[in-house]
Amino acid sequence: MQKSLILIGGRGPDNIDFLDLSRYGKIIAADSGYDLAKKLNIKPDIVVGDFDSTEYKAELLNLGFEMCPRDKDDSDFTLALRKAKGEYDLLGGGEGRLDHLISIFSTFLNFSPPTLWLTKEDVIFSSTCFKAEVKKDSTLSFFPASLDEKTKVSTSGLVWDLKDDEVSLSFLSLSNRARCEEIEIRSEKKLFIRFDMDIFKSGCKIISC
Numbered sequence: 435m436q437k438s439l440i441l442i443g444g445r446g447p448d449n450i451d452f453l454d455l456s457r458y459g460k461i462i463a464a465d466s467g468y469d470l471a472k473k474l475n476i477k478p479d480i481v482v483g484d485f486d487s488t489e490y491k492a493e494l495l496n497l498g499f500e501m502c503p504r505d506k507d508d509s510d511f512t513l514a515l516r517k518a519k520g521e522y523d524l525l526g527g528g529e530g531r532l533d534h535l536i537s538i539f540s541t542f543l544n545f546s547p548p549t550l551w552l553t554k555e556d557v558i559f560s561s562t563c564f565k566a567e568v569k570k571d572s573t574l575s576f577f578p579a580s581l582d583e584k585t586k587v588s589t590s591g592l593v594w595d596l597k598d599d600e601v602s603l604s605f606l607s608l609s610n611r612a613r614c615e616e617i618e619i620r621s622e623k624k625l626f627i628r629f630d631m632d633i634f635k636s637g638c639k640i641i642s643c
Contacts, residue, residue: 438458439525441463444530444531445529446474446554484501529555548560553631561627565641568617574627574629576601576610578603579624580624586598588619590618601621
């Protein structure tokens with residue numbers, strides 16, 4: 435099954451020139467994720483939500499997208515994940531309301547986290563084995579993708595390398611740096627590995643483990 439691309443509310447990237455949209459089986463916008471899709475010139479296959487936060491409610495209804503009731507048990511993001519039914523990348527969700535951000539992370543407790551998550555300021559990878567060629571002194575942070583978990587992590591190529599050290603909410607690796615052009619991070623459970631948005635401009639290359 436091909437990976438899906440999900441767009442949600444909250445600040446998203448200004449451009450996605452480095453993404454190949456043809457590799458996605460479905461593109462799904464959740465409510466104001468449609469506004470981000472319009473900004474990025476992306477045409478979603480599916481739009482879900484109660485349309486309470488999008489600027490294009492009338493347009494969505496005219497296009498035949500069905501609005502769900504405002505009073506519902508699932509968040510718009512959860513509705514999108516149910517449509518994705520598998521691996522996905524995520525755009526949006528950055529620098530918004532704190533309760534919305536907490537809701538996004540709580541959703542990762544019930545659904546798998548995205549493989550790649552792009553916000554206005556962040557490039558976030560989700561992996562148990564991450565290898566990349568990066569510019570020396572590139573800044574990165576990492577923490578468990580499920581915030582209720584702990585995991586042992588080993589790294590190479592960082593200024594502050596770990597060796598079977600436990601990473602959790604009480605011990606995060608914040609603002610670590612690459613001391614080499616090739617870095618590697620291995621973990622028992624999935625980590626979110628966060629870089630600044632300009633990481634691709636500096637020639638970052640992901641290497642398969």
